[in-house]
Amino acid sequence: MSIHADINKCLAELGRLAPDGYFIGLHIRFAAPVMQFQTYPEAWSDHYTREAYALRDPTIAWGFSAEGASRWSEFTLPDPFNILGEARKFGLNYGLTVSCGPISSRTIASFTRRDREFTDDEIVAISHQIRRLHDITQPPESLTKAQIEALRCIAAGDRHAAAAAKLGISESALKARLLSARERLMARTTAETIQRAKEYRLL
Incomplete structure (x- = not known):
């Protein structure tokens, strides 16, 4: 299977596990991801960009401060701009953030549902897919x-x-x-x- 086919397979499974949207930033270096994918509602994405939330987003702050997975409801980080509250207005009612990799090449991904919290089994499955994506998109150390x-x-x-x-x-x-x-x-x-x-x- 080619890398692109492998990536698409992982994304399809993540879309099934997070039916109301996700954002995946792979290998974030110098403040920008090497690759990114997102399926959040367009209205939320536009609002997020317009308000420059990326600079203040508690999900991103958590992703840089920890490795692993956390439901948004379990965050202890401050959210002074009420970004998670704003997200709920767009149907992003329950969320999960997964983070892996070294701080110099960190992968951070967030997933949402509008109906309920993610189960422990779903968190394990999502974390597995994110680690897989992180590994298969590892930038090469050199070219010939x-x-x-x-x-x-x-x-x-x-x-x-x-x-x-x-x-x-x-x-x-x-x-x-x-x-x-x-x-x-x-x-x-x-x-x-x-x-x-x-x-x-x-x-």
């Missing part, structure tokens, strides 16, 4: 010399033919190097591959 050379040429503005000529390889060989780098960094395009490689300080 060939992948770096190909990406550097494209990042410098070379077209495929010019980059291939510069490296003394065929255009199809260049494309193969770009594709392997894209798969290694779990990117959808070459431009995204270059951006991620720079973010990971691999270029």
